[in-house]
Amino acid sequence: MVHKAHPPARPVRAFRFDEHIVRRCDVVVVGGGAAALCAAISARRSGASVLMLESAPKALRGGNARHSRNFRIMHDGPTPFIQGRYDADDVRSDLRRVTGGRMDDVVADRLIGESAGIVGWLSENGVRFQDAGDGNLPYSRKTAFFHGGGKALVNALYETAARLGVDIRYDSEVYWLDLGEGLAPSVTVRCLDGEQVLSAGAVVAASGGFQANGDWLRECWGAVADQIVTRGTPHATGTVLKGLLDLGAAPVGDAGCGHMVAVDARSPRFDGGIVTRLDGLAQGVVVDRDGRRFADEGSDIGPTRFSVWGDRVARCAEGLAFSIFDSVIERRFRPSIFPAIRAGSVGELAVALGIAPKALEQTVGAYNAAIRSGGGLPDWRTEGLDPPKSRQAAPIAVPPFGAYPVRAGLTSTQLGVRVDERARVLDRCGIPMDGIFAAGVIMAPNVIGRGYLAGIAMTIGAVFGRIAGREAAAHARR
Numbered sequence: 001m002v003h004k005a006h007p008p009a010r011p012v013r014a015f016r017f018d019e020h021i022v023r024r025c026d027v028v029v030v031g032g033g034a035a036a037l038c039a040a041i042s043a044r045r046s047g048a049s050v051l052m053l054e055s056a057p058k059a060l061r062g063g064n065a066r067h068s069r070n071f072r073i074m075h076d077g078p079t080p081f082i083q084g085r086y087d088a089d090d091v092r093s094d095l096r097r098v099t100g101g102r103m104d105d106v107v108a109d110r111l112i113g114e115s116a117g118i119v120g121w122l123s124e125n126g127v128r129f130q131d132a133g134d135g136n137l138p139y140s141r142k143t144a145f146f147h148g149g150g151k152a153l154v155n156a157l158y159e160t161a162a163r164l165g166v167d168i169r170y171d172s173e174v175y176w177l178d179l180g181e182g183l184a185p186s187v188t189v190r191c192l193d194g195e196q197v198l199s200a201g202a203v204v205a206a207s208g209g210f211q212a213n214g215d216w217l218r219e220c221w222g223a224v225a226d227q228i229v230t231r232g233t234p235h236a237t238g239t240v241l242k243g244l245l246d247l248g249a250a251p252v253g254d255a256g257c258g259h260m261v262a263v264d265a266r267s268p269r270f271d272g273g274i275v276t277r278l279d280g281l282a283q284g285v286v287v288d289r290d291g292r293r294f295a296d297e298g299s300d301i302g303p304t305r306f307s308v309w310g311d312r313v314a315r316c317a318e319g320l321a322f323s324i325f326d327s328v329i330e331r332r333f334r335p336s337i338f339p340a341i342r343a344g345s346v347g348e349l350a351v352a353l354g355i356a357p358k359a360l361e362q363t364v365g366a367y368n369a370a371i372r373s374g375g376g377l378p379d380w381r382t383e384g385l386d387p388p389k390s391r392q393a394a395p396i397a398v399p400p401f402g403a404y405p406v407r408a409g410l411t412s413t414q415l416g417v418r419v420d421e422r423a424r425v426l427d428r429c430g431i432p433m434d435g436i437f438a439a440g441v442i443m444a445p446n447v448i449g450r451g452y453l454a455g456i457a458m459t460i461g462a463v464f465g466r467i468a469g470r471e472a473a474a475h476a477r478r
């Protein structure tokens with residue numbers, strides 16, 4: 001298959017990297033997050049010269065990984081970093097359950113198999129993990145936690161990459177890829193000083209999704225796109241993803257899907273990170289701008305309870321909802337990083353939120369009247385209410401009353417390029433595109449084409465980053 005497309009016309013001011021770097025570059029890694037770092041280190045350790053191009057400035061390097069804290073790994077028994085046992089069949093069946101089977105079994109099996117050794121590999125490359133038995137972590141047999149969080153992981157991997165001799169360039173956005181028609185592929189990069197075309201033995205695309213690209217989101221999601229915030233990096237614009245698709249890479253996943261959670265509506269447009277997530281939606285009630293409930297708040301009270309609310313809230317008028325509680329309920333969940341809006345009565349609270357007081361009073365009154373409180377709190381539920389609250393239906397009765405404004409926070413989009421188990425990007429005929437590899441969110445929908453599994457994103461980045469780097473180095477040598 002011929003892969004050909006034309007770069008977007010734009011004025012070019014010539015700029016050159018040092019000649020020796022360009023000439024000796026075996027592998028170009030596009031991106032600066034966890035997947036890119038693992039690819040760069042792996043390629044360098046495999047003997048390749050590596051140039052890493054990160055569009056963010058140094059202070060914002062690391063993509064979404066700097067917001068992360070744990071990842072999911074297969075293991076056959078306890079280790080200092082993870083408890084219990086979570087074997088390959090367990091991981092596979094969790095993946096199958098959340099994706100409804102929308103996964104490539106071969107790619108998923110490679111991920112699961114290599115996840116077993118990824119803690120050791122990351123440790124060798126400077127990442128530290130939290131001791132599972134130190135009493136500071138909740139029991140977890142599925143995920144290991146990064147000591148110091150994602151920021152520490154990113155800093156450690158950058159340090160290792162630099163020490164190994166990876167040439168790291170910040171403020172360097174790749175906006176065009178050329179496949180070289182059987183010769184070396186090349187990328188066109190825009191830096192602070194101008195633009196340059198760089199050729200390489202192989203290119204690893206590790207530039208994430210398109211969750212920060214408002215225009216593309218609007219094209220796929222409609223007006224909803226303007227109502228959401230992006231939880232992570234503003235640099236995930238999907239430029240390279242789009243370029244690869246235009247060049248004939250096979251798409252995988254769904255442009256209309258993304259992973260979203262409930263966040264405080266006062267969060268910044270980008271990079272709010274983990275602290276803006278709202279925890280207590282299942283405890284009280286959630287209403288829209290008209291003061292109406294629109295979902296069963298008790299339907300999901302497990303550890304991933306925030307992830308069901310992203311889609312729900314995004315569909316509300318103006319993409320806005322309100323989590324409503326009283327002073328008793330408020331003690332049962334972690335507060336927002338922003339202060340609660342409070343009032344002495346439900347009517348006054350409605351006024352403070354811009355909701356018609358009668359509407360909210362009626363919603364809360366009907367909800368309180370419908371509660372059947374037998375057994376423990378988890379079993380309290382409503383009867384005869386539509387929508388019902390099927391669990392944790394505690395009355396909203398003791399002032400002061402409180403509320404948080406809620407918006408959907410987008411973690412990442414779920415459209416990617418198809419790869420094989422060697423991280424080679426495949427075209428629409430299933431043929432590897434010569435010298436082009438992908439790792440991380442840009443290929444994650446091969447494994448998780450739908451749904452959400454906590455911690456799997458960082459595993460995909462680390463495992464396929466490592467594989468892509470190794471394979472790209474081998475390709476460049478050939």
Ligand SMILES: Cc1cc2nc3c(=O)[nH]c(=O)nc-3n(C[C@H](O)[C@H](O)[C@H](O)COP(=O)(O)OP(=O)(O)OC[C@H]3O[C@@H](n4cnc5c(N)ncnc54)[C@H](O)[C@@H]3O)c2cc1C
Nearest residue numbers: 031033035055063064065069174208232440441455457458
């Ligand atoms: C708040 C938050 C918390 C999270 N917590 C977890 C967690 O605990 N566990 C977990 O598994 N996952 C978590 N995730 C998801 C996880 O962080 C990401 O899935 C993972 O970091 C993705 O890695 P990546 O390298 O593929 O992409 P990204 O992190 O999106 O990195 C993409 C990189 O490419 C660069 N880039 C983009 N376009 C270009 C271009 N054209 N040229 C050059 N560079 C470019 C960007 O600057 C960026 O550095 C979290 C995400 C968020 C937002």
